[in-house]
Amino acid sequence: MAKVNPGRVTHAYDGQELVVFLIGMRINKPWRVRQWWPTFAAMPPMLKELSVDPDSGLLGYRMTFGAGGPTVIQYWNSTDKLYAYASDPDAKHRPAWARFNRLARKAPAVAGVWHETFVVSRAESIYVAMPPSGLAKATSTVPVTARSDRATDRLAGEARRADTAAKPPA
Structure with a gap:
């Protein structure tokens, strides 16, 4: 079990x-396991491939499960690296995507996939x-x-750090 930080951190x-890249799968017909399982099983090897490569651009991820299926929340340091991975013919994503499309043509609407990409200019967080x-x-x-006790303070601090990083030294 991960060590709990008893304090307040950001x-x-x-x-x-x-x-922030969200990717998920919706299992529409759970009884048709043979049609949706390959899509479900494809994500862990991709995450492992990305996690062991320090130059991949993946900073980290969290997997969650909801009523319709799994969602993976991924944090990346570059949209270019995210898109490069998605289109890399030697990476695990391309064959998994091709397999999903073949299965989707044979068994339409058994499972769906989705993703959303957000480029974040500022972010605020707290963990207690x-x-x-x-x-x-x-x-x-x-x-x-x-100085960072309130959410508005943390966002303002993030903005100050971004402004400082964007300005060349005087």
């Missing part, structure tokens, strides 16, 4: 770009009595201080 990230989780696990943590 994420720390000084990268140039932060991309939590192990590293979400964006903080994908990046790093810093204690919440008097």
Whole structure:
């Protein structure tokens, strides 16, 4: 079990770009396991492939399960790297996507897939009595201080850091 930080922390990230990529699958006909299982089983090897490559651009991820199926929340340091992985013929994504499309043509509407990509200019977070989780696990943590006690303060601090990083030294 992950170690719980008993205090209050927020994420720390000084990268140039932060991309949140949501990808999910909806299992519409759960009794047709042979048609949806390959799609379901394709994600863990992709995440492993990305996680062991420090240059992949993947900062971290979290998998959740809802009523319709799984969702993976991914944090990336670049849209270019995200799209490069998606189109890389030597990576695990391309064959998995081709397999999904073949199965979808043979058994329409058994399972669906979706994704959403967000380029984040500012992000605010707080974690209280939590192990590293979400964006903080994908990046790093810093204690919440008097200057970052409120959500508005943390967002303003993020904006100040972004403005400082964007301005060349005088």
